[in-house]
Amino acid sequence: MIEETSKENIELRIQMASEAYQFLKNTTIKERAALMNAVADRIEALGEELLTTAHIETSLPLARLTGEKARTAGQWRSYAKAVASGIYTEARIDLAQPEKQKGDLRKYSIGLGPVVVFGASNFPFAFSTAGGDTASAIGAGCPVIVKAHPAHPQTSKIMADAITNTIKEFGWPEGIFSHITGTSYETGAYLTQHQDIQAVAFTGSFTGGKALFDIANRRENPIPVFAEMGSINPVFALKNLIENKAEALAKEYVTSLTLGVGQFCTNPGVFIAVKGESLDRFISAVKNEITGIAPANMLHKGIYENFEHHKANTIAQPDIEVIATTAIEEGKGSAAVIQTNAQSFINNPVLSEEVFGPFGIIVTCENKEELIQIAKKLKGQLTITVAATSDDARENAELIHLLKDKCGRLLFNGMPTGVEVVYAMQHGGPFPSTTDSRFTSVGPDAVKRFVRPISFQNWPDEFLPEELKNENPLQINRIVDGEVHSESLKSEVL
Template structure:
């Protein structure tokens, strides 16, 4: 039984978070990085209980969970390293000059205030209680109030206790991190609408993310909602690539489509190509690959039921036929892989077919001509990823399509498949609406910190009252832009 946190308790936690924000405003990037590294160490020390609990609650394999735990630890450490360099503080100093009227100007980024993070169901570690949203928000200087995902409450509790223990040991205010539980949507709405909350981070369905976004914009003081809501992540396969490595491409696509029972937001749900011998061979190879996929338990009953509902909705549309399905019958809560096929014109005119089906389900779109591919590219909604399966010659011949695709996604792949997101600076995990609510930001990689800061400028302030990041001495030894040039030393005034 999941405890439904009362509004009175939520109010108390938010009040403590508001007080903790005042503390964090005066913390340095080095101090916050030290806290983050301590949290990483604590998570690393968590033993088999964490993995076994998550396995019992999510059905995810132990090996997958061990890898995700390592990724989560790495996120805290990588983000801490990035924060400590001052890259997200972005200190800027313009010293007094005879031709400038405003005198001494200094600017840097500070946190927004208390941030609500909604845990995701498909990543119980990396996108949940102790996930990247929590790490990047704290790194930016914000208290975090986590709304635990009801699909893995015990896992969430273990992670929450680990973070709370570190905060207490560091003797920082307890309001820096709070844990909220419950299954009611009212809790999420209440958190988002609370006047002291200054930002929201969410990973999940379009319906959930859009509802939070709308609530946040209806407030007297609107706040940003950084919602990652998934996409169909189409693959555009061009002639030479399709004909030269048909079987290899089919195997890659089937593996990516069914990885983790298709429960990734980068799952490549649509495969688009011109009709012809190459596509025919691809479909035949795909039948063989998909038929051998063994159904596996999905994360929870709700995800399974939604998968079946949306799979059926797409499969019963006119001019659609089944081309591949797992030969093994699925048991309760198991996702059975299947792929349907339709024409380019039907895909263009039937918007049901361009909606995400969260699970091991794909659509092969057979286009009559180049104009249909152009039209599909034109009408695509915003995507997290788009893959171009092509040779260099294909890319030259289809530059008009590729140029359109740049407007439609956050990550554009040249061959390969989109599942698997590298936690590095150059990763962009975010795209145009409706894949996310703000295409300017990523939720993976250290640049995720950018979501939770705002600039503040200090004019003619005595040095002793300035934040450490802007003082003359530069005790933090960070790079700063001084009078338009990169400068890492102290200022000799």
């Protein structure tokens, strides 16, 4: 039984976070980076208890969890390095000149304030309590209140304790991080609408993310909700590529589709190609590949039941042919691939909805024009893959230009499952895949979500934040009168 955190305790935690925000505003980027590296150290030191607990609660294999634990610590370290570099302070200085009416202007970015993070179920480490949302918010200078995902409560507590103990070790305010538990919708709604909360981060279903977004926008003071809400991640397979490697592409596709029992937000749920002998070869190979996939436990009972419901509903739609299924085993996710035609896909919105699990739709087009029709009709996606040769890309320039408008990450071959925690990663796309396509939830640029600019006009140097002082004590790059450098500002030029 999961304990429901009382409203009184939540109110206390929000008050503590508000007070901790005043403390964090006066920490430097170097100090916050030191805390983040210490959290990474503590996560790395967590022993078998963490992995075993997560394995029991999620059914994820120990090898996968071991890799995700390393990724989580790596996120804290890479975000700490980025924060310490000063890149997200975006420090700008325009010195006073005789012709300037406003005199000396200096601008940098500070944390928004207390942030609520909703833990995700499919990544119990990297997208949950101690995941990238928590790391990037703290790096930005924002206290975090985590609403733990009820699917892995003990795993969440172990991670929460790691963060809490690190903060205590530093002697920093307890309110920098809080851990809230419970299953009720009301808890999430209460947190989101509270006047002292300044941002929300969420990874999960469209229904959940959109509900939080709507609550936040009905507030007297609306706040940003950075919600990643799912995607069908279509693969457009073009003529020359599929002719050259139909069988290899089928293996690659099925491997990606069923990886982790299909429980990735970048699962390639739709495969689109023009009819022909090469597509027939691809479909035949998919049938062969699917038969070798064994049913497996999904993350929890709720995900399994939702998967079975949405899979059955999609298969029951008109103009659907079941291509292949794995063996059926009660309580385990069984992979399936179906086929439909382009016009049915375009006209039936059910076929464009995410089925979270190992389920794929092959859409057969009569010609290139139908590929373009589908591209125009598509909603926003996290990823879109173009399976193509260079000749294909040249011959389908219009299609590719359309696809750029529909996704956050556009792949040239390969499959979209898995993300790299690097600066150039974009894990966020046009609505409804996320609520704000300008931001990413993976990679150091995730910090950008939780800062805002503030400008100082004609302030004496002693009262300026470290990032804007003349001597540049943090030695960060700044734009001074339009030039990027990290030098101190000599008194004779002031």
